[in-house]
Amino acid sequence: MLHGVRGIYLREVLILRHKLLKTMLASAVSPALFLLAFGYGVGRSVQVAGSDYLSFLLPGLLTMTSMNQAYGIATEINISRFYFKVFEEYLLAPIKRWEIILGETCYGITKGFIPVLIIGLYSLLTGVSLNFGPLFLLSLLLHLTIFALFGFIAAMIVKNHADQATINAFLITPMMFLSGTFFPVEKMPLAIRVVASIFPLTYSTQLIRATLTPGAEVNYWLFAVLLLILGILFMIAKRIVTKVEI
């Protein structure tokens, strides 16, 4: 059962093994820079949304960097599809097309965990206490699944690397900054709040921040929202991958 999912996941993990160190360093550097620039620049004395800014920022950095890693499978699928053409092997194998989605998504989730470990380390270093409990893990899983699916869909609809860069510039980067990762969405002008309300990252950041922050109130409806987004994305991915030709 599911030999397609496991085969694809194994392939991705065998390849990740070769670049694990690079991936870890890459996911360590950018949050460190943001921490230095914003965290210490703005300082602990500033209160944001009822807590000090560093405690607000760290969960945001966690969602941003883990999103980047999970979504980042797009580039890798792209390379294996258009450059190495390994994707053909999946299409030729006696597996269901949705198994390809599942295998790649599992890989995106795996990659998304790497920055979580790093942010955990940073929270120790900065003395910000975060609550890595089961509710957090559940929200993280939904968050990573959503962005891995996003990455998969992006890789299926683009025709080349340039298209990929366009999606990054017009969708991923704005989402990174405007979804309440660095600043509360409520403080933004109306236009941005409207844009933010269509970004899934807004919801996952809100949920993950609440589950991470000790004593914060968790809005359980957000689980339903994320689950809904996940379901829609999976259906889109399935439609696309059923039609995809080499």
Added chain:
Amino acid sequence: MSCAEVTSCNERPCEIEVVGLSRSFGKTVAVDRIDFRVGRGELFAFLGPNGAGKTTTINMLTGLLKPDNGKVLYHGELFDPKRLTVKQLIGVVPQHNNLDPELTAAENLLIHGRLFGMRGKQLQERIATCLNFADLTAKRDIQAGKLSGGMKRKLVIARALLHHPEVLFLDEPTVGLDPHSRRKMWAFLRRINQEQNCTVFLTTHYIEEADTLADRVLIIDQAKLVTGGTPEQLKAAVGNYVLDIYNEEEIQNEFFQTRPAALQRLEQLDTSVRIRETTLEDVFLKLTGKRIEP
């Protein structure tokens, strides 16, 4: 060449039957209503120049592309790539070596085996057998990206054989190989055909490859079938002997069924003339008015 001869399977049971197969990309017609059959255990060559439609045809036979029209049957049953059992029958060696360069030779086979539902000791043994068959045992732990061109090609073939396919499709198996490696590859492909009891369907634009290797050849040009049959049949159909008649600016060809007939004609000519046996290149030139290998 009659139509019946083109489509016969040489009295073997029919493995693949193709009827009216067509595919376009926008305004480009890549494959235009082609029909043919491949017999079980045959070594079958699809010969045509660049852009003739060879890869597009293979892609439709293996389920990577959907035909616009026409159908493909395996063992008389309509080919539907959504039905997974039929995919177990098929092994594919694409035109480009689509290996994972960072994974070792053995790991490349491992992933393929897993995708085909193989596992455990049985898979490990099969990997060893296929590497051995392809003469790559010594390279099993070398990253695929670091192998030579010929070794990569063989590794892709070994990978395609891993799951015991009944039909092996090879898209230009010897492209990019030097003449010596090419000959070795031919011997290898013959062994696959005979020892692994595999039907072999290969595409090529090398005349000699089709001529020396294939039981039967199908010639395709500009999306359409030109002719088909055994190399001997194809040559006999235009004439087994040919005179190259050197005129002022060009070489004219005249075909003859027998050598004496050709010699008789040769004596009547007072220009420079050469007599030789007909090749598939001559067949192609006669039927399409141009050369395969420019």
